[in-house]
Amino acid sequence: MNATSITQSVQTLKSNILQHVHHRALLQNVGQPTLQEEQLFFIQLPFLNGALMTDEHQISAVTVGIVHASLTEHEKVKEVEATSKEQQLLVLSGDYYSGRYYQLLAKTGNIFLIHKLSEGIVKRCEHQIRIYEDQKRSLEQWIESLMTIESELIAQYYDVYGFTSYTELMQQTLTYIRLKKELDLLKKGQPSFLNKAFAAETMLDSIIEAFQDHLYDMERQLKENLTNIDLTDELKHSIEQYITL
Numbered sequence: 001m002n003a004t005s006i007t008q009s010v011q012t013l014k015s016n017i018l019q020h021v022h023h024r025a026l027l028q029n030v031g032q033p034t035l036q037e038e039q040l041f042f043i044q045l046p047f048l049n050g051a052l053m054t055d056e057h058q059i060s061a062v063t064v065g066i067v068h069a070s071l072t073e074h075e076k077v078k079e080v081e082a083t084s085k086e087q088q089l090l091v092l093s094g095d096y097y098s099g100r101y102y103q104l105l106a107k108t109g110n111i112f113l114i115h116k117l118s119e120g121i122v123k124r125c126e127h128q129i130r131i132y133e134d135q136k137r138s139l140e141q142w143i144e145s146l147m148t149i150e151s152e153l154i155a156q157y158y159d160v161y162g163f164t165s166y167t168e169l170m171q172q173t174l175t176y177i178r179l180k181k182e183l184d185l186l187k188k189g190q191p192s193f194l195n196k197a198f199a200a201e202t203m204l205d206s207i208i209e210a211f212q213d214h215l216y217d218m219e220r221q222l223k224e225n226l227t228n229i230d231l232t233d234e235l236k237h238s239i240e241q242y243i244t245l
Contacts, residue, residue: 070097
């Protein structure tokens with residue numbers, strides 16, 4: 001599969017997700033849901049690498065994408081002015097997307113998938129809540145939280161369909177990409193997960209340096225693992241592009 005086919009596959013999944021959650025009023029007021037291309041890529045990865053995609057796989061892939069969209073909309077709600085029309089519509093959009101993925105899950109009749117995605121949602125939300133808890137956590141613990149937020153739903157999806165050989169690479173890549181974004185926001189003092197986590201810290205420069213060192217280690221390990229995994233050269237190149245952007 002060449003680069004064009006890979007891009008088309010990811011865009012097709014994105015289009016299918018947007019089609020299932022389309023709502024004119026929400027589109028006019030809050031725009032399209034946020035869908036991260038690298039997450040969509042990893043949802044598709046087993047099939048891009050040769051696995052046969054059934055109708056059930058297609059519905060399940062769309063469902064995982066909608067779950068991500070739903071949770072991301074709720075994350076956009078500000079802690080101040082949360083009662084504004086825009087903020088209320090963000091909450092409603094997240095709830096609407098939730099209803100859509102419940103409908104799709106009900107159609108599949110796959111109780112194991114429902115169970116695993118529910119488990120993933122709970123675990124993901126637990127790690128998001130940690131930034132509001134009055135408890136000191138280590139650098140490694142915060143990175144674990146970022147990993148869970150970014151990759152847990154896809155990990156559960158892989159587990160359901162026997163794609164666990166891709167899990168470690170997916171977790172490493174998505175965590176690396178998120179940590180790069182978080183560090184950039186942290187340096188700029190802009191709203192972010194890590195900014196909330198370290199809001200009370202006075203030695204912010206040393207914290208940023210520690211995260212930067214960890215990021216270098218992650219990049220080295222990720223590139224090493226990428227050479228050893230059974231993927232086509234085109235897929236490896238796609239992942240390399242995601243981590244170098």
